[in-house]
Amino acid sequence: MTLRPLSSFADFELAAAWLQRKENYQWLDFGSSTQGVTPALLKIMVQRQSNFIRLYTSDADDTPIGIVALTNVDRNMRTGTFWIVAGDKSFRSRGWGRIAASRFLALAFRDLGLHTVNTWIVEHNVSRRSAERLGFRFIGRQRQCHFIDGQPYDRLLFDLLASELPEIERLNRAAFGGRPDVGATVHLPAPRP
DSSP, X not given: OEEEOOOSHHHHHHHHHHHTSHHHHTTOOOSTTOOOOOHHHHHHHHHSTTOXXXXXXXXXXXXXXXXXXXXXXXXXXXXXXXXXXXXXXXXXXXXXXXXXXXXXXXXXXXXXXXSEEEEEEETTOTXXXXXXXXXXXXXXEEEEEXXXXXXXXXXXXXXXXXXXXXXXXXXXXXXXXXXXXXXXXXXXXXXXX
């Protein structure tokens, strides 16, 4: 698996199409009541220092599987908000999302210098189990702040500290039979002052 930046028009179109599906966007919040992420908006998001976004791909032929991201990246406070979307559902339930998330989080802590990453999950979303397997810890609840089809739901809040990174790396090694993360390193531009 590789984590690669969105670079071509096709990448932006594909990722935006994934994010425009109700089965995906109903669980996300891009602010200002904007649920439809267009290729143009996604391109703007990728260019901002407050976002770190990658496609994750198949080992076999570099087929894009999904998108993994940090938003609200604050390099002064060393924090960011994590989210992931499986775009190609034919790869679902094979562990690709967990592997992509663990590699991506390792990059975020190591290369971005983050100290903590947070995420939220709408109650009743099965993603909660995935977050907990990655080491995220439940830290609270925002009550009735997320609406799906007019129904209010709570958001469950989680965080993960950089000091918990060895656990992520152990999970990643286990997924690859003890082999190291080949090709996972991404060199990023230095933060702007």
